[in-house]
Amino acid sequence: MSEHEAATHGHADHGHADHGHGDHGHHVIPQAKLLQTFFILMALMIATVVAARLPYEGGIKGIPSAIAWLVLLGIAFWKAGLVVQIFMGVKYSTKLTKLYAYGGFVWVTLLGVTLFDYATRQLEPVQGWEPVAESALPR
Amino acid sequence: MAAHAHDGHLRSPDMPEVYPQFEDIDQQQETYIVGMWAFLVNEVMFFGPLFFIYGLYAWKHNAVFYVTSHHLDYKIGALNTTILLISSWMVAMAVHYHQKNQLKKVCNMLWGAAVCGTAFLAIKLIFEWAPKFDHGLFPTPGFQSRYLAYYGADTNPDVARLFFSMYFAITGLHALHVLIGVLIFVWLIRLIKKRPDVITDYVPTEMVGLYWHFVDLVWIFLFPLFYLMPK
Structure with a gap:
């Protein structure tokens, strides 16, 4: 069975083909x-x-859980790709639909990049929120 | 039956109506699908930052989040993942059947998905949230002392509170989306059965399907991030 199997929906039988939408x-x-x-x-x-x-x-690089995170998120992105491409049918859709579908994920990735700022500097000290001694990560 | 206002032709009973602003049925259907994706981009921008915030704090407080996340039962999470994947497949099948105009099968698949969604919510409510409320793990004032009373001093209760705040916020918003999805399934089944003048082609099912797959998509990331946190 072809992946690109297209059904003509049976509408062409109604004599509308000459109007461009049959x-x-x-x-x-x-x-x-x-x-x-x-x-x-x-x-x-x-x-x-x-x-x-x-x-x-x-x-x-001193992050003990880095490999596990890469594996887990790798699988999650793989699953997400399957859902978007096949179940949501983006793989078979028009270019405009692809632009919207992929554009959203690209845009949210750009937003996520701003987190490097927060991730790489000290949090402001807040009463009761002193640095956590048992954190596994260098800060 | 409505007439084709723009070209003066009556449409046949199973021919979707092309509205006057569209060139043809393909353009009309593409417009609906693109519109739905525009909405889903909003949803991506809504859930995305919540995951980013979670990721940031999981990074900053890795050890505490690891200990706290193990108070969640990954087996229940896996069961709910399975249920959502089944429902997503059913919705994809509903679209498939609608494209072939097999409306009875469309309704069966949509009912199946609605039952799955309800089961997801029931499992979440009864086996996950209810015990956590019982143990006082909802982040209200006094959380820290309740946490110490229940789990002992296994970790920093301030950070544990942060974890549970995000757990309830993100899974709660996701559950709200599941609930809305189930209601839309029931509404769509009703429209398919009672209003053939409204549901003239597969596009409404496709749009509801896109929404439901998005809900599944959120859970695909939520599951490993919350339930399977590595040390």
């Missing part, structure tokens, strides 16, 4: 593709639970 076709994502996507998502869900329980030795 021959439209939108992509019907095949049942098999949707089921396959669901099973991949389930497998990734199980993988993420298992991955969170693995012992990670070392870490990166």
Whole structure:
């Protein structure tokens, strides 16, 4: 079954084709593709639970949980990509739809970049909010 | 039945009406889908910063967040993830059937998704929030002493309070979206059954589907960030 299988919806039979809106076709994502996507998502869900329980030795640049975070977020982005591309059908949609769909995620990423500022400087001291001694991270 | 005002043709019963401002049905449907995505971009900008704030504090207070996040049961989180993934698949199938004009199957799939959404909320409420309210873990004044009484001095209760504030804020907003989604499913099923003049093609189902997949998307990030926090 082709991924790009298009259904013509049966409208072309009504003699409207000469008016320009009888021959439209939108992509019907095949049942098999949707089921396959669901099973991949389930497998990734199980993988993420298992991955969170693995012992990670070392870490990166003194951050002990860095590898675990990369694995967990990597799987999360993989799942999100499948949902957006297949279930939400962005892969099969028009260029304008893609612009809106991807644009939002690009925009929120730019917003997230501003957090480097907060992440890399000292928080202002607040009564009762003294630095936490047991924090694992250098600050 | 409404007439095609712009070209003077009556539309056939299963032909979606093209409104006069659109060139053709493709442009009309694209406009609806793009409009829905414009709304979803708003939602992304709404949930995104909440996750960023959580990420920032998880970074600053890594050890405390690790201990506190283990008061959440990842098995319940995994069960709810499964339920949402099933519901998302059902909604995708509903769109598939609507494109093939099999309305009975569309309604069945939408009902299935509504049941999944309700189950998600019930599990969240009964097995997650209710015990936390019982243990006094809702971040109201006196949280710190209640936390110490329940869990002992296993970590910094000030930061634990921060964790639970964000836990209730983000899962609460997500649950509100699930609730709205379930209500929209029921409303859409009713429209499909009673108002064939309103639901003339698959686009309403597609738009509701996009919303529901977004709700699933939020949970896909929420689950590892809150329930599976690494040390």
